[in-house]
Each structure stands twice: as C-alpha cells, then as structure tokens.
Amino acid sequence: MxxxxxxxxxxxxxxxxxxxxxxxxxxxxxxxxxxxxxxxxxxxxxxxxxxxxxxxxxxxxxxxxxxxxxxxxxxxxxxxxxxxxxxxxxxxxxxxxANSPFSKKWRVTQLLAKDERVKRWIPETHLYEKKKMTSMLARYPLVYVKPGNGSGGKSILRVAAVGKEYALSGRDKQYQVHTARLDSKAAVENWVGRWVAEQRIADGNFLVQQGLDLGLIPNHVADVRVLIQKDAEGEWSVTGSGVRIGEPGSSTSNLHGGGRAVPFVPLIESCFGRRQAPHTIRECHLLAHEVASTLEDYFGRMMEFGLDIGVDVNGQVWLIEVNPKPGREVFRQIGELDTYAKAIERPVQFALYLARSRQNRMAPEKVRRAGV
Structure with a gap:
C-alpha cells in the first residue's frame, strides 16, 4: 500500500x-x-x-x-x-x-488597474487623503470609503449625493450601523475624516472608490461572489457563483452584516432577461479567470480567489474586491450543497496534485544522484 x-x-x-x-x-x-x-x-x-x-x-x-x-x-x-x-x-x-503570500488591497488594486488584461473592470480607486472625497464626489454621485486591510464588510462607508445633500451610511468594526445626512462636501470631508481615524485597523490605510449603482433590487445593494479555484489537475476553474443581497438601506451586501444569498443565474435572468443574461454570466467568469491568472503572474502560485463582482443596473461588470482566502458559505445558504462540498474539497485536491507533481519532478534527480 x-x-x-x-x-x-x-x-x-x-x-x-x-x-x-x-x-x-x-x-x-x-x-x-x-x-x-x-x-x-x-x-x-x-x-x-x-x-x-x-x-x-x-x-x-x-x-x-x-x-x-x-x-x-x-x-x-x-x-x-x-x-x-x-x-x-x-x-x-x-x-x-500551495498558495503564495498576497498583498494589501491598495497594491492589488494598483496592479490590476494598470494591467491591460483586466483594467477595464476596475472602478477608479485612490488612497484616502484630505480633499480626495471632494474631488471624487465632483465626478461620481456615489463614492465608497473602505479599509485597505479590512474584511467582512466592516468599516465600509457609502456616500451618496441626494439632491443637494449627501447621505452617509456604514457599519463600524462591530457591525453597528451609522448614518448621517450632510449639506456640503466640506461637512462630508470632516465626517469621513473622523470615520477613517476611528475605524483604522492598526497601520492600515483607507481607500476611496468610485461607487457603482448595484441596486438590481430596489433599496438593496447586491453583488456577485465568484469562487475560482485550482482543480485536481492544477487548472483554474470557476467552482460556483452566488449573489449576496444586503439588508434594506445597508451600504454593503456582506452576509456577516445581515445580508442574504440567492442563486446567481435566476437573479441575472430576472434583471436582464434570458437573452442578455448569458453574456453577463460569461463576462463574470472571464473576469475571474483573467484576474486569477494576472495575480498569479504578480504574486506566484495561488490556489483560490473569492471575487466580489458588481453588476450595475446597466449590466456593466466591475471588480469590487479580491480575497485570496475566501469563505464559501454563500453556496450553503443558496442550497447548492454539491457546489459547497466541491468548494471545500478543491484546496485539498490541488495540494495533492502539487505533492504528486513534486515527487515526479524529484524522482529523476534521485536517480541521477544514485549514479544510475
């Protein structure tokens, strides 16, 4: 044996x-x-x-x-x-x-925004600094402020222009909801400055990002979680996709923050019809493959990525975030238990593939050393 x-x-x-x-x-x-x-x-x-x-x-x-x-x-x-x-x-x-060290969100965003293979999917993003909110709000009616080293939807702030006012909403480190309604960009700058100071994690930075109209369901934020993993043959393969829908009025869709999950294909078909939906689905999968191979070029061998993808109300696909150590609960929540089981098995299948490949590469070397 x-x-x-x-x-x-x-x-x-x-x-x-x-x-x-x-x-x-x-x-x-x-x-x-x-x-x-x-x-x-x-x-x-x-x-x-x-x-x-x-x-x-x-x-x-x-x-x-x-x-x-x-x-x-x-x-x-x-x-x-x-x-x-x-x-x-x-x-x-x-x-x-099996997986190489990754980098902070800002460096990853910078790399992807400059790479010809993927930059068309990247929203405009900058490091947070004083007056950056003012310039971004002059270009976009919706702006997000989020930690460069956070996870789970914590400390993300949504700033939306509503008539002549600005509506702010976000969840802090403890997932407590905060809201404000302000009447000037200067007031927004001050409020966001305090938020960043209070919500900063260790020495982490904050990012300011072009907001996307992800209201496919009125009064809810919805985004797509695509899990792409190496399979038993060492090849990238999309394991599955699900849609996360935030609570009414929430700034994020994260399941930790009270969001819920629904199947991907039926929602996209209900929003865009059966003729356009396949194009949107293919583009989400293409984005996942291109981002995975691009990041592997920069950081070395990787094993899996969870991609948060925004599909705006016009059907345009955007990359919101990449997680190299993703969860997979979205599949259990939408009842796709076979996909959930596959998502758990694949990291081990890939590790076993690597172990076999290493042994096969080392075998000729052992023979040469033995003088055979």
Missing amino acids: LPKRVIGILTWRQGQRFGEPDYLRKLVLAGQKLGAEIYLFSHQDVHGKEKKIRGFVPKAGGGWTSRWFPWPEVVIDRYRRRVPEYIRMRNSDLFFF
Whole structure:
C-alpha cells in the first residue's frame, strides 16, 4: 500500500481555539476522505530541528485532538492574522506552500488597474487623503470609503449625493450601523475624516472608490461572489457563483452584516432577461479567470480567489474586491450543497496534485544522484 500524502493546514490557534473552526473541520474531513494524512497546525506547533509537527484533527464528538505528525509535503495557508510569527514562517523556506503570500488591497488594486488584461473592470480607486472625497464626489454621485486591510464588510462607508445633500451610511468594526445626512462636501470631508481615524485597523490605510449603482433590487445593494479555484489537475476553474443581497438601506451586501444569498443565474435572468443574461454570466467568469491568472503572474502560485463582482443596473461588470482566502458559505445558504462540498474539497485536491507533481519532478534527480 502506498503511503498517504501528508498535507498541513497552517492557521491561527490559541489553545484549542482556531480561526474559522467550522470550515477547517470540514476541510480536514474532506482531505481524509480523499486519502490524505491531513492536519491543522499553527506557528507554535512547528519543531523544525526534529522535522515534526504537533498537529490537530477533529474528534468525532466535537473538539480537537492533537499528536505528532510527519512533516507536510504541501501546506495550505489559511492563516488570517498578520502576526510577526506567521510572517517569519511565511518568509522562511521551511514549507512548500500551495498558495503564495498576497498583498494589501491598495497594491492589488494598483496592479490590476494598470494591467491591460483586466483594467477595464476596475472602478477608479485612490488612497484616502484630505480633499480626495471632494474631488471624487465632483465626478461620481456615489463614492465608497473602505479599509485597505479590512474584511467582512466592516468599516465600509457609502456616500451618496441626494439632491443637494449627501447621505452617509456604514457599519463600524462591530457591525453597528451609522448614518448621517450632510449639506456640503466640506461637512462630508470632516465626517469621513473622523470615520477613517476611528475605524483604522492598526497601520492600515483607507481607500476611496468610485461607487457603482448595484441596486438590481430596489433599496438593496447586491453583488456577485465568484469562487475560482485550482482543480485536481492544477487548472483554474470557476467552482460556483452566488449573489449576496444586503439588508434594506445597508451600504454593503456582506452576509456577516445581515445580508442574504440567492442563486446567481435566476437573479441575472430576472434583471436582464434570458437573452442578455448569458453574456453577463460569461463576462463574470472571464473576469475571474483573467484576474486569477494576472495575480498569479504578480504574486506566484495561488490556489483560490473569492471575487466580489458588481453588476450595475446597466449590466456593466466591475471588480469590487479580491480575497485570496475566501469563505464559501454563500453556496450553503443558496442550497447548492454539491457546489459547497466541491468548494471545500478543491484546496485539498490541488495540494495533492502539487505533492504528486513534486515527487515526479524529484524522482529523476534521485536517480541521477544514485549514479544510475
């Protein structure tokens, strides 16, 4: 019997408390079904000199059990906190990772906005600075202010021109709703300045972005989540798509902020008709493939991306955001359980593909060294 492939999943851990435990439990169980020896570990579990790792796997009745595991052939990085210990590990050559380190939203936006393959899909975006709101509001009736290192829809502010006034709405770090109605651009500048100061995460910056009319459903913000992943053959493939619809009057569509999910194709068909809908769907998938291959050119080997795509009321497709460590709950919420299961399996399938490929590349080298 051939030995099992050994796959590690790097994540944050404190005691037996893990980041995103429900997903990681499903990921390990999916890997076990695929025949891998697979486990979770964090930076404090690595014993490099002895080449062994204290890993964790789910217990049948809940919770986790730990033991010593062999050194992983491939590591899937799901660490979502940029602590120094994690950064040092990522910059070392201890492991062979399935996915390369990524960058902050602003640098990613800059790269994509300049690249001929994808720039047509990128809304105008700038680093936040004083007077930037005034210039953007002079060009667009809707502007978004969002953290360059945030997630889950937190601290995003929507600023809309309504007649001679400006309506502001957003959710803070605790998802509390804030609103204001102001009568001048100067008042908006002051209000946004306070928001940025209060909502800043560590040393992160804020971005000011061209707003898009994503009101396909009146009084709601809706966007498309497209999950593109490497498959068992190492090729990019769109796993699935779903639409997230924000609460009435909300500035974002995020599920964490009270949004709900609906299937992608029926909504697009209801908004644009069955003749135009296939074109819009194809463009969303084309965008996903072009962005994934472009970012891989810049950052090295990647494994998956969750793309937030805006389809405006005219059917124009826009890239809002890219997440290299995406969630996949949207598929469970819309009842596409086969897609949800595939979205969980694919990272392990790709890691197994990498492990096999590495072995095949190393085999001739071993033969040469043996003098055969």
